[in-house]
Amino acid sequence: xxxxxxxxxxxxxxxxxxxxxxxxxxxxxxxxxxxxxxxxxxxxxxxxxxxxxxxxxxxxxxxxxxxxxxxxxxxxxxxxxxxxxxxxxxxxxxxxxxxxxxxxxxxxxxxxxxxxxxxxxxxxxxxxxxxxxxxxxxxxxxxxxxxxxxxxxxxxx
Amino acid sequence: xxxxxxxxxxxxxxxxxxxxxxxxxxxxxxxxxxxxxxxxxxxxxxxxxxxxxxxxxxxxxxxxxxxxxxxxxxxxxxxxxxxxxxxxxxxxxxxxxxxxxxxxxxxxxxxxxxxxxxxxxxxxxxxxxxxxxxxxxxxxxxxxxxxxxxxxxxxxx
DNA sequence: GGAAATAGTTCGCATTGCTAAGGAGTTGGA
DNA sequence: TCCAACTCCTTAGCAATGCGAACTATTTCC
Numbered sequence: 001x002x003x004x005x006x007x008x009x010x011x012x013x014x015x016x017x018x019x020x021x022x023x024x025x026x027x028x029x030x031x032x033x034x035x036x037x038x039x040x041x042x043x044x045x046x047x048x049x050x051x052x053x054x055x056x057x058x059x060x061x062x063x064x065x066x067x068x069x070x071x072x073x074x075x076x077x078x079x080x081x082x083x084x085x086x087x088x089x090x091x092x093x094x095x096x097x098x099x100x101x102x103x104x105x106x107x108x109x110x111x112x113x114x115x116x117x118x119x120x121x122x123x124x125x126x127x128x129x130x131x132x133x134x135x136x137x138x139x140x141x142x143x144x145x146x147x148x149x150x151x152x153x154x155x156x157x
Numbered sequence: 158x159x160x161x162x163x164x165x166x167x168x169x170x171x172x173x174x175x176x177x178x179x180x181x182x183x184x185x186x187x188x189x190x191x192x193x194x195x196x197x198x199x200x201x202x203x204x205x206x207x208x209x210x211x212x213x214x215x216x217x218x219x220x221x222x223x224x225x226x227x228x229x230x231x232x233x234x235x236x237x238x239x240x241x242x243x244x245x246x247x248x249x250x251x252x253x254x255x256x257x258x259x260x261x262x263x264x265x266x267x268x269x270x271x272x273x274x275x276x277x278x279x280x281x282x283x284x285x286x287x288x289x290x291x292x293x294x295x296x297x298x299x300x301x302x303x304x305x306x307x308x309x310x311x312x313x314x
Numbered sequence: 315g316g317a318a319a320t321a322g323t324t325c326g327c328a329t330t331g332c333t334a335a336g337g338a339g340t341t342g343g344a
Numbered sequence: 345t346c347c348a349a350c351t352c353c354t355t356a357g358c359a360a361t362g363c364g365a366a367c368t369a370t371t372t373c374c
Contacts (some may be wrong), residue, residue, distance in 0.1 A: 021277035023285045023300060025212040028195050030306040032209055036331075037310060038185050038344065039360080047360070050250045052189055055182040067264030073190045078362050079321055102321045102370045122246035127181045130309050143180060145302030149187040149296035151288050153194060195364075196329080206330070223352065235331055235353055237336050259352045 041126070044090065049074075051119065052093060053082050054108065057114050061108040064097070073153065091115055176293050196282075202246065207275065211248060211265065215273050216311075218254040221254070230310060248272060 001016055013149035038143035039048045044096040046054070049072075056071050057063065063071065084094040108116075131139060196205045203211070210260075213228050214220065220228065226236035240263055243249040248269035254260040265273075277285075288296060 011249065021285060023288065026303050027284070027299065028205065029209050029229070030303050030310075031191050032190055032205060033310055034188050034306055036230060038189065040331080045204060048185065048189060049361070052186050055186060064321080072186070073193060074361095075326080075363060076322060077364080080229070081361085084323095099320085100371070104322070127184070127309070131180065134305055138308065139303060140306050141298045141301035144185065144295060144298035146180070146183050146187050148190055148291055148299050151291060151295065152284070153187075153190055155171060193353080204329070221352080231330095232332065232334085233353060238330085241354095257340070257352085261353070265347080 001079075032044055038127075044088075046091070046115065048088050050086055050091075051116075053079070053086065054116055055059065057108045058113065059105065064108055064122045068106055086112065144152050161311065181255055203243075203248070203272065204280065206235075207243055207248075208273075211244065211269055211273055213262065214265045216268065219262050222261045222263055225263055228285070 035048075041048070053068060053072060054086055056068065060067075060071065065079055065083060066076060068083070069076050072079065074082075083092060083094070083104075087094055089111075093107050093109050095105045095107070097105050131142065134142075192205075199222075210225060213225065217224075217228065222236055224242060224254060225240070226233045229236065231239075238247060240251065240261075244251055248266055250264050250266050252262045252264070253264050259269060288299065291299070
């Protein structure tokens with residue numbers, strides 16, 4: 001990742017800064033709205049945060065609670081609660097790490113894997129359908145943007 | 158990262174659905190994380206929702222409370238609270254519409270305009286700098302994606 | 315053995331969004 | 345004219361989500 005940030009930024013023409021600010025404002029608006037919608041779509045008994053954690057576990061196999069909270073960019077107390085809810089529903093399992101009994105290893109339970117599968121057909125259908133309905137260029141842009149957004153968040157707080 | 162998903166997708170082959178589901182999952186993760194970060198960056202005394210509303214007012218001139226809540230995709234009670242907070246800080250003004258005294262016309266106050274300006278330099282600097290540091294292609298992708306995300310949310314609930 | 319560090323947890327708080335119910339103003343028809 | 349239905353907004357109460365501070369349990373280091 002280029003760290004010539006300031007240089008590039010200050011060298012920009014004045015209207016480029018405005019464009020940046022404008023883009024940031026619109027990005028915030030869109031992201032916040034989409035996040036709201038995603039959060040409000042908890043139909044299965046799993047909330048958006050819970051589902052997000054499940055997805056991450058699905059991608060990354062077993063993680064410690066700390067790793068999971070880092071991956072989701074959430075503080076440990078928050079992840080503790082999310083995992084507790086998931087465990088209560090039998091969607092994940094917890095195991096004390098034998099080599100270091102402080103750490104909790106979280107893994108996707110079969111039930112959780114099943115729920116993710118089901119979600120791919122039910123809940124996400126709404127967004128997936130809309131995604132599919134988009135201009136292919138827009139869709140590609142979103143695909144790329146997802147990676148770009150991740151890069152955006154890569155750094156410090 | 159370049160999978161040939163778009164071709165497969167327009168055809169809606171079986172594995173395209175999986176790709177959609179995967180994209181949706183990653184989109185959700187990224188969006189939720191970014192939203193969290195945005196929300197946590199309330200340094201001025203204005204929260205992310207409040208700032209978002211201000212930005213919208215800045216773009217759209219005076220709006221009724223209902224229009225504003227529709228624009229932000231938020232229910233009226235929520236917008237009532239946001240506007241109340243903004244008004245208390247002197248960032249927006251409310252006026253009863255003379256032709257229909259039920260409606261509240263919300264407008265950006267000078268103070269609010271000033272805050273948005275200040276924000277372009279201070280608070281958004283973090284995101285703007287990161288945006289500027291991105292690969293130009295990624296940056297373009299984000300620009301396009303913002304529009305695409307809006308389209309995504311255009312429709313019904 | 316005991317101090318310091320690390321991983322999670324518990325607790326209390328703030329924010330944010332919603333639904334349900336109510337108040338004020340407007341409109342359309344008997 | 346008058347009142348019932350509608351619209352716009354507000355109030356009140358609830359639930360989800362995230363955080364920091366303080367605590368426990370465990371490990372590490374001297």
